[in-house]
Amino acid sequence: MFKSTLIALTIVLALPYACAPAYRFDAPRAFTGSHFYNPYASSSHTWHRANLHAHGRSWLGLTSASQTDAEVADAYRRRGYAVAAISDYQKIATEAGTxxxxAYEHGFNAGKHHQLALGATRVSWFDFPVWQGVDQKQYVIDQVRKSAALVAIAHPSSMSGYSYSEDDFRRLTGYQLIEVINGRFTAENLWDAALSAGHPxxxxxxxxxxDISDPNRFAIAWNTIDAPSKAPADIVAALQAGRSYATLRIGDTDGTEDVTISSVDMHDDELTVTxxxxxARFSFVGQNGEVKKVVRDTKRAxxxxxxxDSYIRTVVETPARTLYLNPVVRYDGATLPWPSATIDRWLTSFQRGGILAVCALLTLSLVRRTPMWQRRGRQARKLPRVAAFVIPIAAATTGRADAQDAPKPLPTALREGVAYQSSFDAALVAALPAADSVFSFLETAQAETISTRISGGGLGFGAAPR
Ligand SMILES: [Zn+2]
Ligand SMILES: [Zn+2]
Structure with missing residues (x-):
């Protein structure tokens, strides 16, 4: 039974990989053109402080968070934030107010490849729980952006840089934002990799x-967004245009206001930041992260x-703050470049064929391992239960593999959140490959549960839950 369980699990974990196509990514190409795109050019001079990534208690407390969504949103408002998005895992919080x-945080995989879905209308339940290469990462971005106004790559340098590499950022496309500061952690090199490859x-x-009572995780990093109002549509439009900057608070000096941006202007080919x-100290950073110029002890540079110079971004530093401004980039004066990832149909068919063939062989070996037509008793009764578990999942996943080239809405069951609503009868539960706790049952019964967030064994190995 153990081997059968292992084979069944392998099939379930392998099948999603048949969904991801093989992509042909545009070659990296630095920004060019005789015009300059200044994200701050159409300023409304109304700045809103915003946190876009915070967790409240959800999923019956299975995901780690110390306060409710409403308590978290209230704490940010009391601290003077205009926008306090709650980004629970795989759930759009509604308690946070109008x-x-x-928003929600997408991702339930061992490698902490997470995305923030901002301006989200529904949750995407597709992910690769075990391993993700650049093709899988691109496919997930494509799924998440179908139902979100903006996709941000969350904490890209987590797991010591394993989550996303510089090479990933030279190729990945389809997202608009990168979380350059997550708590006290920064990822400037990854941002420069994307910018240097021509991704705006x-x-x-x-x-x-x-936990809003953790001083290292509250009011440490935030966004200052230039938008006519704090209405979601205005905030989304401003973020999309790059009309915001990110601030990192240094040390404990959080009581008083420190350096802020007044204006970012372009006159001919000269960028001026006030x-x-x-x-403060102003650093101007260009292609491949090279520091092109530093001006100290000033309020204007x-x-x-x-x-x-393909792009120039400005970093403003005082002992208490570091401000990361969005870059001014070269372009043609009409539209910013949008590098593409096109599907390589031959390689995709070859990959899919291989994965499905292996899954078919494994299924065959599963059937042969327990010839039910020759046996009676307990062993024989368990086989149909395992088959009843594997076959529908195989059928459902293969269906999505066939359909993925032409974008379609996900099946209703997935849209509505199958993990939350599934029911299992007693016979099926008995056959599931579960170990010693309800958490391992949840993980094996439904791969789309928040497996990296669960302590208690199973797939969520490798890192403490967060
Ligand atoms: Zn998070
Ligand atoms: Zn995360």
Whole structure:
């Protein structure tokens, strides 16, 4: 029975890989053009402080968070935030009030490849729980963006850089934002990898708090968004245009206001950044993260583009704050480039065929292992239960593999959140490959549960839940 269970589990975990196509990514190409896109050009001069990544208690307490969604949203409002998005795992929080951006954090995989879905209308339940290469990461982004206004790559440098590599960011496309600051962790090199490859993606900074009483995870990183109002549509439009900057608080000096941005202007080929508050150090950073110029002890500094400069972004530092401004990039004066990932049909068919053939062989070996027509008794009775578990999942997943090239809405059951609503009869439960706790049952019964967030064994190995 153990081997049969192992084979059944292998089939279930392997089948999603038949969904991901093999992509042909555009070659990296630095920003070019005689015009400059300044994200701050159409400023409304109304700035809103926003946290876009915070967790409340959800999923009956299975995911780690210390307060309710409403308590988390209230804490941010009391701290003076205009926007306090709650980004629970695989769930759009509604308790956060009308000003909140509908959002959730997507991802239930061992590698912490997570995305923030901002302005989300429904939850995407597709993921690869075990391993993800760049094709799988791209496919997940494509799924999440179908029902979200904006996709942000969350904590890209987590797991010591395993989650997303610089090479990933030279190729991945279809997302708009990258969480350059997550708590006290930064990922400037990954952002520069994307920008240097010609991807116009903007920085965000968030607490990713799971406990608002933890001083290292509350009001540490935030966004200052230039939008005419704090209504979700205005906030989304501003983030999409790059009209915001991310702030990291250094040390414990959180009581008073520190340096803030007053204006970012382009005149001909000269970029000028003006700040309010104490004097600061300005660094102008360009292609491949190269620091092109540093100006110290000032409230206003300029940088004149030269021919080889594809983009220039500004970092403003005081002892208490680091501000990451979005870059001014070269473009054609009409539209920003949007590198594409097209599907390689031959390689995709070859990959899918291989995965499905292996799954078919494994299923055959499962059937042969327990020839039910020759046996009676307990062993024979268990086989149909395992088959009843594997076959519908195989059928459902294969169906999505066939359908994925032409974008279609996910099946209703998946849209509505199958993990939450599934029911299992006693016979099926007995046959499931579950271990010693209800958590392992949840993981094996439904691969789309928040498996990396569950302590108690099963698939969520490798890192403490967060
Ligand atoms: Zn995460
Ligand atoms: Zn998170």
């Amino acid at each position: 000003d909140a951006l509908p 993606v903007w920085a965000i900074g968030n607490d990713d708090t799971h 700040t309010a508050g104490p004097e 300029s940088y004149a583009f030269i021919d080889g």
